[in-house]
Amino acid sequence: xxxxxxxxxxxxxxxxxxxxxxxxxxxxxxxxxxxxxxxxxxxxxxxxxxxxxxxxxxxxxxxxxxxxxxxxxxxxxxxxxxxxxxxxxxxxxxxxxxxxxxxxxxxxxxxxxxxxxxxxxxxxxxxxxxxxxxxxxxxxxxxxxxxxxxxxxxxxxxxxxxxxxxxxxxxxxxxxxxxxxxxxxxxxxxxxxxxxxxxxxxxxxxxxxxxxxxxxxxxxxxxxxxxxxxxxxxxxxxxxxxx
Amino acid sequence: xxxxxxxxxxxxxxxxxxxxxxxxxxxxxxxxxxxxxxxxxxxxxxxxxxxxxxxxxxxxxxxxxxxxxxxxxxxxxxxxxxxxxxxxxxxxxxxxxxxxxxxxxxxxxxxxxxxxxxxxxxxxxxxxxxxxxxxxxxxxxxxxxxxxxxxxxxxxxxxxxxxxxxxxxxxxxxxxxxxxxxxxxxxxxxxxxxxxxxxxxxxxxxxxxxxxxxxxxxxxxxxxxxxxxxxxxxxxxxxxxxxxxxxxxxxxxxxxxxxxxxxxxxxxxxxxxxxxxxxxxxxxxxxxxxxxxxxxxxxxxxxxxxxxxxxxxxxxxxxxxxxxxxxxxxxxxxx
Numbered sequence: 001x002x003x004x005x006x007x008x009x010x011x012x013x014x015x016x017x018x019x020x021x022x023x024x025x026x027x028x029x030x031x032x033x034x035x036x037x038x039x040x041x042x043x044x045x046x047x048x049x050x051x052x053x054x055x056x057x058x059x060x061x062x063x064x065x066x067x068x069x070x071x072x073x074x075x076x077x078x079x080x081x082x083x084x085x086x087x088x089x090x091x092x093x094x095x096x097x098x099x100x101x102x103x104x105x106x107x108x109x110x111x112x113x114x115x116x117x118x119x120x121x122x123x124x125x126x127x128x129x130x131x132x133x134x135x136x137x138x139x140x141x142x143x144x145x146x147x148x149x150x151x152x153x154x155x156x157x158x159x160x161x162x163x164x165x166x167x168x169x170x171x172x173x174x175x176x177x178x179x180x181x182x183x184x185x186x187x188x189x190x191x192x193x194x195x196x197x198x199x200x201x202x203x204x205x206x207x208x209x210x211x212x213x214x215x216x217x218x219x220x221x222x223x224x225x226x227x228x229x230x231x232x233x234x235x236x237x238x239x240x241x242x243x
Numbered sequence: 244x245x246x247x248x249x250x251x252x253x254x255x256x257x258x259x260x261x262x263x264x265x266x267x268x269x270x271x272x273x274x275x276x277x278x279x280x281x282x283x284x285x286x287x288x289x290x291x292x293x294x295x296x297x298x299x300x301x302x303x304x305x306x307x308x309x310x311x312x313x314x315x316x317x318x319x320x321x322x323x324x325x326x327x328x329x330x331x332x333x334x335x336x337x338x339x340x341x342x343x344x345x346x347x348x349x350x351x352x353x354x355x356x357x358x359x360x361x362x363x364x365x366x367x368x369x370x371x372x373x374x375x376x377x378x379x380x381x382x383x384x385x386x387x388x389x390x391x392x393x394x395x396x397x398x399x400x401x402x403x404x405x406x407x408x409x410x411x412x413x414x415x416x417x418x419x420x421x422x423x424x425x426x427x428x429x430x431x432x433x434x435x436x437x438x439x440x441x442x443x444x445x446x447x448x449x450x451x452x453x454x455x456x457x458x459x460x461x462x463x464x465x466x467x468x469x470x471x472x473x474x475x476x477x478x479x480x481x482x483x484x485x486x487x488x489x490x491x492x493x494x495x496x497x498x499x500x501x502x503x504x505x506x507x508x509x510x511x512x513x514x515x516x517x518x519x520x521x522x523x524x525x526x527x528x529x530x531x532x533x534x535x536x537x538x539x540x541x542x543x544x545x546x547x548x549x550x551x552x553x554x555x556x557x558x559x560x561x562x563x564x565x566x567x568x569x570x571x572x573x574x575x576x577x578x
Contacts, residue, residue, distance in 0.1 A: 015429035018508030019536035021478035022430045046266065055266040057476030057499055064499075068264060069511055069537045070544050144474055145498025146376045148268030151474060160471075169462025180471060188376050207367060207377045212267055 004205055012037070012085060014078050017064065022074060022098065022179050024063040024081055034061040035141060037088075039217055044084040053077060058217065059142040059151070099219045099241035100137075103185065104226040105131075105176050105198040113193035114164070122157050125197065132156055133176075133197065138183060138221045146190040147205050150215040150221060152183045167193030174200045176223065187213055199222075201234035214239055244309040244394055245340035246362065249342065250389040252269075252301030256362060256381040256389070259292045261370035265499045271479060272372040275454055278543055279513075281329060281408040283357035285551045286314030286334050286410070288564050291360040296313075296383070298354045299519075303345040312339040312359035312395040312563065314341060318351025319417055331561050333412050334554070344569045350417035354390055359564060360393025370571060371565055375454075375496065395563055410557070411552045415515070420445075423513040426533050430504035434484075437464040441482065441490075441507060441528050446561040449489060450522040454496035457517055458489040464506055466523050472502040479562040480509035492517060510536035519540035546549075 006184040015023040026034035026039065045065065057064040059077070067077050097192040107130050108115040112151055119126045119173030138152035161178045168191060177194035178194070184194065187205035215221070219241070226234070248254075259280065260273025274297055275282030281291045289295075298317075315331045317321050322329045325341035331354075337343060337512045345354055355382060363369035371382025383389075431438050445457035463484050479482075481493045483503040494517065509517060510531060520526060558564060 015430050016426060016508075016533050017478045017505065018426055018480050019510050019533050019540060020480075021476075021508070023475070023478075028445075042266070044281075054271075057265050059475045059500055060473040062473070064265070064478060066478065068260075068262075069540050072251040073537055074533050090431060122509055142500070143266075144500040145270075147374075156376040184475075188378070205377060207379050212269070212368075212369065212377065234262070234547040 008053055014081060016074055019069045020067060022065045022077055024065060026061050038063040040088050041084050044088060050080055088163060100243050101215060101221045101224050101239060102242050103200050103221060105200050105223050106226055106228050106231050107198040109178060111199040112197040113195040118161055118195050118197055122159055134223045134225055140215050140217050140219045142217050147188040149184050149187055154178050154181045154183045161195055163193040176200060201231045202237055202239045204239050206238060208237055214241060244304045244391045246304045246307055246389040246391060248383045248385060250302060251305040251383040254303055254383040255297050255373045256294050256330055256364040257297045257372045258294050258370055260495060261368050261372050262460040263368045268499055269374055270496050270499055272374055275495055276317055276515045278515045280282060280355045281547055283314045283355040285315040285554055287357035287359045288311060289361050289555060290560050291347055294364045296356040298345055300352055302349060306342045307337045307339060309339050309361040309394045309406050310396050311391060313337055314357050315354060317354035318348045319353055320348040321346045332412060338397050339559055352521050353518055358391055359395055360391055363390040364412040393564060410550055410553050417519055421516050421520060422529050423526055424510045424515055424529050424531045426509040426521055426531060426536060428505035428507045431506055433463045433466050433504045434506055435467040440464045440507060440522055442530055446490060446526045448520045448522050448524045448526060456494055456497060457492045460489055463490060466504055472504060474500045474502045477501045477505060478508055480514055481505045511540045
């Protein structure tokens with residue numbers, strides 16, 4: 001089940017994913033365009049609020065659209081998705097000013113047990129790894145598991161970072177990790193196979209408020225190195241946009 | 244008006260799930276056996292999505308401080324109210340002070356207790372379903388007091404020994420071997436010919452299974468490519484092969500995004516079957532189409548609609564509550 005809409009529209013493929021979901025994949029050679037397409041389409045679907053469509057989960061080049069098969073069907077939702085693409089083609093994507101977040105991090109030691117391993121694997125010093133990690137402004141690409149983790153393109157390391165051979169059963173909330181060419185912060189305690197290089201004392205996830213996490217895809221994030229003795233000073237504060 | 248938990252076993256208050264969750268990175272969660280949960284609420288005169296109790300595997304007891312009407316569905320077990328043996332899959336009258344006990348669950352793994360008028364539970368993004376990752380939800384403990392909202396005077400059985408209600412719902416069957424229907428996943432081609440192993444193998448449910456996913460032992464299809472997969476949204480029911488040891492079938496507590504190829508997807512109807520699979524049970528997979536899966540799902544919901552109208556008739560004759568409303572409109576067959 002593959003759709004190739006007319007040439008003017010972004011090239012998109014639609015795959016069956018069971019009786020209650022579809023996977024939409026933007027398949028142009030331009031990664032940024034693919035990312036923009038799936039996120040714009042997710043926003044369009046949310047705003048359209050079609051009967052029986054539960055919502056959409058956009059990531060990098062793909063979008064999972066979930067629906068209630070009692071109310072609608074894979075065929076109807078697929079037609080609706082293609083309609084959305086056509087509308088976006090006409091109307092364009094409404095611009096939204098990205099916000100910026102600054103995240104204090106204690107690197108290494110008990111806070112970042114994999115920092116030295118990552119440095120060794122990258123053939124860099126620990127300071128160079130921290131330097132590369134704090135230099136960049138990251139774009140939050142999507143919200144991932146667990147609990148709305150901000151998934152970002154990783155620091156400009158020379159090599160992709162291998163995942164842990166034995167994933168940890170428990171990684172604390174605030175853990176700052178890298179894997180492959182990606183970077184992330186853990187909003188909640190969960191098992192994890194990524195390399196943990198540091199930890200932020202800030203509270204990322206607030207289950208008592210909506211939205212649960214303060215950022216949305218497209219927002220920017222920077223890391224700032226702090227000393228272990230300053231960890232307590234920030235602890236319990238919420239992550240908030242600085243602009 | 245309340246229920247006081249005496250023996251919690253492994254029990255929570257849940258509903259049909261947090262359907263707005265996935266876009267915020269939270270799994271849908273909610274009752275794992277959706278048919279049994281809906282049936283319990285309908286039998287208790289509630290909307291399908293009303294908060295209810297999900298009891299997993301272990302014995303459970305609670306005491307009513309008021310007269311209530313309840314219904315217990317899901318896995319077969321021994322249900323007693325005030326020491327009297329009672330039927331599952333039927334409305335059951337409970338008098339103030341009586342203890343409701345669920346013992347010796349067998350054949351399946353999860354039972355549902357709905358209470359007429361439902362119970363109070365905290366809500367996050369429109370659902371009371373517990374989320375173990377963000378630490379949200381109402382897990383029951385000894386002494387937990389659940390607030391109930393409607394009292395129902397005892398319904399007298401005029402003819403001794405006859406069941407109180409005869410509502411004629413076809414109950415699901417519970418076996419230690421189950422056939423689970425799946426449709427081809429979006430990444431089936433990455434597994435080449437080895438994908439067929441999924442349909443020719445008998446798998447055994449591992450003890451490491453939970454609401455996030457079931458782990459199944461048996462011959463494993465193998466991905467033919469080694470290209471890195473970018474994280475993407477994965478549906479509930481996704482069948483993946485993350486390791487060389489086990490097959491992973493994601494259930495309602497699954498992380499919303501992952502980077503493993505999706506070999507197949509379990510149908511909505513068969514997710515209920517998996518919800519009842521105990522460690523050691525045997526599973527075989529059968530390939531179906533999305534059209535057929537949708538038709539079966541809708542047929543099951545129509546059966547529940549029939550039940551709802553019968554319950555509505557009986558309850559209005561007995562003067563219980565309001566006519567139970569339908570939770571959501573159901574389209575005609577075949578749309």
